[in-house]
Amino acid sequence: MTTADFPGIAPRVSRTAFTAAAARAAHLLVDAEPSIFADTLAAPLLGPHAEELLAYHRLHGTHPVLAGARLQAVCRSRFTEDRLTRANSGIDQYVILGAGLDSFAYRAASRRIRVFEVDRPATQDAKRELLDRAGIAVPASVTFVPADFEAGPLRERLVQSGLDPFRRVFVSWLGVTMYLTRKAILATLTDLGAFAPGSEIVTDHLLPEELRDAAGNGYAEAVAPLAAQQGEPWHTFLSPAAMAGLLRAAGFEVVEQAGQRESVAPRLWNRTDALRPAALSALVHARVPAPGK
Known part of the structure; x- marks a missing residue:
């Protein structure tokens, strides 16, 4: 089944946005405790497609x-929101690049942090419709910023949308880099590297074949052809060293890099379900250094 099988909303939303949200929702339905990440709004945001999308996980979990899809989705979200929480005492601007059906802004207990959701206009329009159908209000703290990562600088559009470039920013950029060229990744990072010193970013990247384990290669061999058929081919695979090099070239200092196993607390791997960490992708947390560093 593909998003093309659904009329109405689905064709306007990236396939990956739906599958990632379905994976986060299914984690709470299919997997055992302890949960790695509790996205309680993921299922409502699937709208009329929830049953079809979640049925696969229920039947073949x-x-x-x-x-692997569930683990990929929940580990990166947990890693990111944990780092955001740590930074939150001094950062009140949160940019979500490729926001898709991310629900942070609607789950957040505090509205003190201003959230800028960046994505393609069609995806944002569909998300607004799904939020409305689910009875989820869009808080005043949320700003939708229409953008395409291949179409030029993002920073200017964010500033035009109300982001203060002189105050620190936390950026989440998940599940996107593999669909871009290395040139586009560096251009986006360089743009973001011009934010105020102390600004932070968490992003992820797929590992090249030689750095993946058997489980990671099995996942890639199954999913990559499907992604290409859906018009969203994987373009870029980066080693942790290569990703760190791009970040440094863009003006960041690397704070932390983690594989799936290291991305969440060890206690969360005491599991009785099918979730097992694999060498498929990696996460990186970086910061814009103070001048002179």
Whole structure:
């Protein structure tokens, strides 16, 4: 089944936005405790497509590809929101690049942090419709910023949308880099590297074949052809060293890099379900250094 099988909203939303949200929602339905990440609004945001999308996980939840999709989605979200929480005492601007059906702004207990959701206009329009159908209000703290990562600088559009470039920013950029060229990744990072010193970013990247384990390669071999068929081919695979090099070239200092196992607390791997960490992707947390560093 593909998003093309759904009329109405689905064709306007990236396939990956739906599958990532379905994976986060299914984690709470299929997997055992302890939960890695509790996205309680993921299922409502699937709208009329929830049952179809979640049925795969309910019926075949132990399949390595579906379990891998859930693990990929929840580990990166947990890693990112944990780092945001740590930074939150001094940062009140949060930019979500490729926001898709991300629900942070609607789950957040505090509205003190201003959230800028960046994505393609069609995806944002569809998300607004899904939020409305689910009875989820869009708080005043949320700003939708229409943008395309291949179409030029983002920083200017964010500033035009109300972001203060002289105050620190936290940026989440998840599940996107593999669909871009290395040139586009560097251009976006360089743009973001011009934010105020102390600004932070968390992003992820797929590992090249030689750095993946058997589970990671199995997932990639199954999913990459499907992604290409859906018009969203994987373009870029980066080693942790290569990703760190791009970040440094863009003006960041690397704070932390983590594989799936290291991305969440060790206690969360005491599991009785099908979730097992794999060498498929990696996460990186970086910061704009103070002048002179």
